[in-house]
Amino acid sequence: MNAQGIFIFGAGYSARAFAGLCPKDVAMFGTTRSEENFGLLRKAGISPLLFDGTLTPAIGQTLADATHLVVSVAPGEAGDPVLNAARDLIAGQMPALRWIGYLSTVGVYGDHGGAWVDEETPCRPVSRRSVLRVEAERQWLELGEAIGCPVAVLRLAGIYGPGRNAFVNLRDGTARRLIKPGQVFNRIHVADIAGALAHLAGHGKGGIFNVADDEPAPPQDVVAFAAGLMGVAPPPEVPFEEAELTPMARSFYGENKRVSNAALKAAGYRFRFPDYRAALRALWDDGNWADGESRARMRLP
Structure with a gap:
């Protein structure tokens, strides 16, 4: 990637993985809402800055030198907090x-x-948070067009990776096998989010791209597969109608689709983990499924 400076708004789980793929000699800055996270950012090679929706002088000065901008901050009822604070700076400075x-x-x-969707499929968001996302996407694409800068919108499937996966849920006793006939989800390993970002940035590609694996699958199958690798009994099956779920969890099950990643592949990206089986096997074999710690030191159920 031919970058002199990378700025990340919202240097969370996925953005920190992206930072790990960037050249070490590139200046990299990222924001967080709490100083408690500064250590995580520094470990990833990111110089940390605080951002609570207000553009500080330090952020403004650093942005002015950036060649690449990554935004991983969710919009709120007041709109996209990054655009609200920094639109004029991004457009003119x-x-x-x-x-x-x-x-x-x-x-x-x-x-x-349960039908297949791709980037040409009309958006018809159900949840309020997704309605806000559609509007934020539109505003970022419009800004890019106005200033002549390519904007890549990466639509991410359910994220997992070290520290966030079915193994951790099984270890912690929080894994569940909810059965809702016909229900499938796509997933994406954090390494492929990082890889897709690096690929699109490195080639200066703009547009909308689904970042999802090859195989939308029933969630209970993922839990059972992970349990088999761990050598533990999977949790019992629970009919969806009988499950106690938070409103947000229940809303996820209210959306059923199969997400195509053909556009990202056509852009030249090759997935490191094309399905959940390959990803879970690698996490288990590498022993880094729990925040990179060796599984020999972890307590299994």
């Missing part, structure tokens, strides 16, 4: 800016009854 990446969600498609 970032002369070196060459590429913008915006992390969104496949939730913008809404429910399609």
